[in-house]
Amino acid sequence: MDQSKIRNFSIIAHIDHGKSTLADRVLEITGAVSARDMRAQVLDTMDLERERGITIKAQAVRVTWKGHELNLIDTPGHVDFTYEVSRSLQACEGAVLVVDAAQGIEAQTLANAYLAIGNGLEIVPVVNKIDLPQADPDGTAVEVAELLGDDPANVVRISAKTGANVADVLDAIVERVPAPAGDAGAPPRALVFDSSYDQYRGVVAFVRVVDGSFSRREELQTMATGTRFDAEELGFFSPTMSPVESLSAGEVGYVITGLKDVSLLRVGDTLTSVERRAREPLPGYKDVKPMVFAGLFPTDSDAYPELRDALERLKLNDAALFYEPETSQALGFGFRCGFLGLLHMEIVRERLEREFDLDLLVTAPNVAYRVREKNDSEWREVHNPAEFPRELEEAEEPYVKASIIVPKEYVGTVMELNNDRRGTFDHLEYLSPERVHLTYELPLAEIVLDYYDQLKSRTRGYASFDYDLAGFKPGDLVRVDVLVGGEPVDALSLIIYRDFAYDRGRLLVDKLREEIPRQMFDVAIQAAIGARVIARETVKARRKDVLAKCYGGDISRKRKLLEKQKAGKKRMKQVGAVEVPQEAFLAVLNIGQGPKS
Amino acid sequence: MHLPFCAHRCGYCDFVTAVGRADQHAAYVDALLRELELEGHVLADPLETVFLGGGTPTFTALPELVRLLEALPAADEVTVEANPETVTAELAHALRAAGATRVSLGAQSFQPELLRVLERGAQPDDVRRAFRLLREAGFDNLSLDLIYGIPGQTVADLEADLAAALDLDPEHLSCYELEAKPGTRFTHAWGAELERQAEAMEDYFERVVATLTAAGYRWYETANFCRGDRRSLHNLGYWLGRDYLGIGIGAVSTIAGERRRNTPKLARYLAGAYDRELESLDAGVRARERVLLGLRLDDPLPLAGLEHALDPVGLARVERLGLAERGAETLSLTKRGRFLGGAVTADILAG
Numbered sequence: 001m002d003q004s005k006i007r008n009f010s011i012i013a014h015i016d017h018g019k020s021t022l023a024d025r026v027l028e029i030t031g032a033v034s035a036r037d038m039r040a041q042v043l044d045t046m047d048l049e050r051e052r053g054i055t056i057k058a059q060a061v062r063v064t065w066k067g068h069e070l071n072l073i074d075t076p077g078h079v080d081f082t083y084e085v086s087r088s089l090q091a092c093e094g095a096v097l098v099v100d101a102a103q104g105i106e107a108q109t110l111a112n113a114y115l116a117i118g119n120g121l122e123i124v125p126v127v128n129k130i131d132l133p134q135a136d137p138d139g140t141a142v143e144v145a146e147l148l149g150d151d152p153a154n155v156v157r158i159s160a161k162t163g164a165n166v167a168d169v170l171d172a173i174v175e176r177v178p179a180p181a182g183d184a185g186a187p188p189r190a191l192v193f194d195s196s197y198d199q200y201r202g203v204v205a206f207v208r209v210v211d212g213s214f215s216r217r218e219e220l221q222t223m224a225t226g227t228r229f230d231a232e233e234l235g236f237f238s239p240t241m242s243p244v245e246s247l248s249a250g251e252v253g254y255v256i257t258g259l260k261d262v263s264l265l266r267v268g269d270t271l272t273s274v275e276r277r278a279r280e281p282l283p284g285y286k287d288v289k290p291m292v293f294a295g296l297f298p299t300d301s302d303a304y305p306e307l308r309d310a311l312e313r314l315k316l317n318d319a320a321l322f323y324e325p326e327t328s329q330a331l332g333f334g335f336r337c338g339f340l341g342l343l344h345m346e347i348v349r350e351r352l353e354r355e356f357d358l359d360l361l362v363t364a365p366n367v368a369y370r371v372r373e374k375n376d377s378e379w380r381e382v383h384n385p386a387e388f389p390r391e392l393e394e395a396e397e398p399y400v401k402a403s404i405i406v407p408k409e410y411v412g413t414v415m416e417l418n419n420d421r422r423g424t425f426d427h428l429e430y431l432s433p434e435r436v437h438l439t440y441e442l443p444l445a446e447i448v449l450d451y452y453d454q455l456k457s458r459t460r461g462y463a464s465f466d467y468d469l470a471g472f473k474p475g476d477l478v479r480v481d482v483l484v485g486g487e488p489v490d491a492l493s494l495i496i497y498r499d500f501a502y503d504r505g506r507l508l509v510d511k512l513r514e515e516i517p518r519q520m521f522d523v524a525i526q527a528a529i530g531a532r533v534i535a536r537e538t539v540k541a542r543r544k545d546v547l548a549k550c551y552g553g554d555i556s557r558k559r560k561l562l563e564k565q566k567a568g569k570k571r572m573k574q575v576g577a578v579e580v581p582q583e584a585f586l587a588v589l590n591i592g593q594g595p596k597s
Numbered sequence: 598m599h600l601p602f603c604a605h606r607c608g609y610c611d612f613v614t615a616v617g618r619a620d621q622h623a624a625y626v627d628a629l630l631r632e633l634e635l636e637g638h639v640l641a642d643p644l645e646t647v648f649l650g651g652g653t654p655t656f657t658a659l660p661e662l663v664r665l666l667e668a669l670p671a672a673d674e675v676t677v678e679a680n681p682e683t684v685t686a687e688l689a690h691a692l693r694a695a696g697a698t699r700v701s702l703g704a705q706s707f708q709p710e711l712l713r714v715l716e717r718g719a720q721p722d723d724v725r726r727a728f729r730l731l732r733e734a735g736f737d738n739l740s741l742d743l744i745y746g747i748p749g750q751t752v753a754d755l756e757a758d759l760a761a762a763l764d765l766d767p768e769h770l771s772c773y774e775l776e777a778k779p780g781t782r783f784t785h786a787w788g789a790e791l792e793r794q795a796e797a798m799e800d801y802f803e804r805v806v807a808t809l810t811a812a813g814y815r816w817y818e819t820a821n822f823c824r825g826d827r828r829s830l831h832n833l834g835y836w837l838g839r840d841y842l843g844i845g846i847g848a849v850s851t852i853a854g855e856r857r858r859n860t861p862k863l864a865r866y867l868a869g870a871y872d873r874e875l876e877s878l879d880a881g882v883r884a885r886e887r888v889l890l891g892l893r894l895d896d897p898l899p900l901a902g903l904e905h906a907l908d909p910v911g912l913a914r915v916e917r918l919g920l921a922e923r924g925a926e927t928l929s930l931t932k933r934g935r936f937l938g939g940a941v942t943a944d945i946l947a948g
Contacts, residue, residue, distance in 0.1 A: 520937050543799040546819050546938035548773045552835045553849040562889055565943040
């Protein structure tokens with residue numbers, strides 16, 4: 001294909017602004033999918049994505065429009081997947097920015113737009129949902145044009161739902177988005193912008209060829225990880241898989257690698273030929289590192305092998321998921337898992353529960369910390385409060401740059417929340433007379449707790465929020481241990497900003513006192529920083545636990561009662577001599593997590 | 598032997614009872630004797646103990662009650678349960694003459710207000726009078742039942758009840774915490790109040806034990822106290838895990854590897870049907886029952902043959918906590934262990 005006839009683009013939008021609907025309409029109008037076969041939102045493959053209205057895995061679809069080959073590269077829509085989004089955008093020359101005419105610009109609109117501009121993409125602004133009665137197409141067009149420094153007249157006003165003016169979007173893509181400009185004669189280079197795992201065919205790489213061309217059966221190599229494989233099949237999606245003999249500069253398609261491990265082929269890596277090896281990889285590859293960690297334990301300890309198998313299978317398709325075995329004296333055998341962010345964690349948890357039918361106990365999430373122990377010059381990274389040194393020289397925690405858009409009357413409450421969460425004010429600007437864009441620097445740990453729920457409830461759901469990691473910074477952090485009957489409960493240890501430690505410790509101890517049933521002896525419940533106890537409560541011993549009567553007519557029933565009591569005891573977790581019901585841990589782990597979304 | 602007839606069904610009662618039915622008392626005694634005829638071959642000779650429970654056995658028409666007692670084989674201990682308001686000089690003498698050796702009197706409380714809450718028919722003076730009449734008829738082995746934890750009962754009420762009972766100098770006392778069984782009328786009426794006072798019951802139980810042992814009674818079973826060795830020999834049989842034959846509606850028998858329960862329906866029983874519910878008890882279950890029953894007693898539990906019924910980890914734990922003590926081949930609970938007997942037993946039992 002002549003590169004001048006190729007256009008590669010993405011659609012970017014805030015959640016629910018109509019990205020998937022527009023993608024569906026594009027497929028329909030270009031004839032890639034007949035209206036009859038149209039399954040709403042063809043590009044989203046997983047049930048979960050459909051329900052949440054988000055897209056986890058990118059795919060690319062080739063359509064033709066007025067003699068041009070258009071490759072629509074789908075991008076994940078959420079903050080946790082910023083890196084994946086940026087790789088997808090790097091595979092394009094242009095991006096269609098979709099904004100809901102009734103909602104206006106939201107936090108993810110900004111994040112995505114800045115990301116696209118940063119990647120040098122030509123933006124085609126689109127105002128969607130003009131058919132809605134409460135739509136304000138002109139006002140929204142002005143907002144978008146101001147954001148981009150463009151003329152409101154260049155903003156295409158459409159209804160993806162009805163199909164109105166969608167053809168204009170395709171024309172604009174052809175007119176405004178530059179054609180690819182790679183060197184067709186150079187040694188081949190392709191950007192891996194996504195991958196997925198197929199049970200029968202192994203890892204499938206989604207690639208954008210930048211230079212040269214690739215042929216079927218050729219031996220290929222990734223430049224960062226050095227993995228070699230034979231290209232079993234090359235092709236593109238239309239939207240079904242269409243094999244071809246070769247993919248050349250400017251084209252987007254897939255490569256079936258036969259690899260059995262998705263981690264051998266990382267998103268962002270550059271693919272080249274072993275025979276005709278390129279000298280330099282494409283820029284921008286980085287190893288994504290999980291930032292949020294939590295322990296996942298099966299509520300039924302017998303389900304450990306199933307949990308392990310399930311994580312193994314999820315990992316096939318999710319290179320960003322990290323896990324390693326963890327043993328907790330309180331919760332038994334499980335895994336410490338690392339996630340890109342909270343949403344990623346929720347998705348993994350839901351998939352484990354839904355697709356693998358597992359009942360899970362998830363510990364309070366924590367972020368990755370960098371620590372240096374007393375009299376030690378080495379920094380190390382800590383993913384688990386239990387590994388956090390009690391004697392500390394210094395510690396660092398990850399920060400984010402948070403971007404929040406709210407109606408102006410909520411600015412005060414949002415600032416208050418951010419101040420409570422150790423935020424540093426950065427910037428405030430009016431997007432319109434009614435709406436304000438705030439940026440703050442916040443510790444990631446403060447967001448991980450219940451920030452999003454708080455933000456939503458304090459702004460009646462009007463706030464939109466996005467964040468970007470902004471590196472590690474020193475923090476006055478302490479490890480708080482919870483001791484039951486003098487024994488530390490590993491699963492309840494936490495790392496916290498020193499000034500918050502006392503209140504948090506008090507809360508934990510009070511909650512545990514409510515949840516731990518009285519035992520045959522007094523049980524002390526303490527929160528401590530090192531050897532210093534910061535909060536203490538006592539569960540007083542029971543003095544009586546015996547059935548009043550037991551005679552001949554009653555022995556079977558009394559025996560069954562005792563057997564039930566025995567079984568109840570066996571279900572309890574032992575902390576030293578103390579029997580603690582699993583629900584007690586759950587209740588404590590849920591403090592401050594807010595209602596589940 | 599179960600005699601179900603009562604003048605009134607008290608709100609807290611969950612026994613098999615039948616109110617009134619004067620016209621059926623004779624037929625019921627006939628039915629009891631018929632069942633005894635069929636099943637009596639399993640009884641030891643001589644028979645050790647008989648217990649006539651209820652219901653209110655002394656509410657049964659007196660000639661019928663006497664006819665029943667006289668038809669029974671002789672035994673070392675024959676106990677009849679009685680409600681104070683049913684006891685007359687005539688009844689006391691008749692029981693004695695018919696072979697009863699022991700009467701268990703359902704006093705429950707000596708406070709009029711609390712007796713009203715319990716829906717008991719007797720007044721405090723009825724208890725004292727009944728007790729005197731039984732003594733005068735020659736009974737030298739009398740037991741009183743007391744209930745504590747009655748809604749509205751104060752510590753002073755409890756002390757007064759214990760003092761009034763001790764005043765009568767019974768050979769035996771049974772003191773039960775009021776159990777409100779789910780679904781009973783009583784629980785419906787008083788459930789919230791009972792829940793509110795639940796924690797105070799720890800203190801009440803301790804007071805009962807402290808007061809009665811200070812008065813020289815032996816705390817020989819979780820809820821039972823006696824002078825010298827005047828234990829209830831019949832009930833002791835249950836706690837030692839021995840076999841017994843139950844006769845009457847709802848009556849339970851445990852014989853070797855089987856436990857069975859008769860129909861609780863009076864009409865079926867009168868018609869000669871037993872509709873027995875059977876439960877087979879293997880050696881393991883019997884051993885476990887011996888542990889749970891035996892640990893209710895103050896006498897050490899002999900461990901021979903019970904090894905598989907015990908959980909060594911749990912046993913070590915309760916020993917460490919000072920709740921149980923192991924002797925040579927025996928196990929006994931400490932005083933604190935007896936107050937926590939249920940939880941301790943749950944720890945000790947294998948399973």
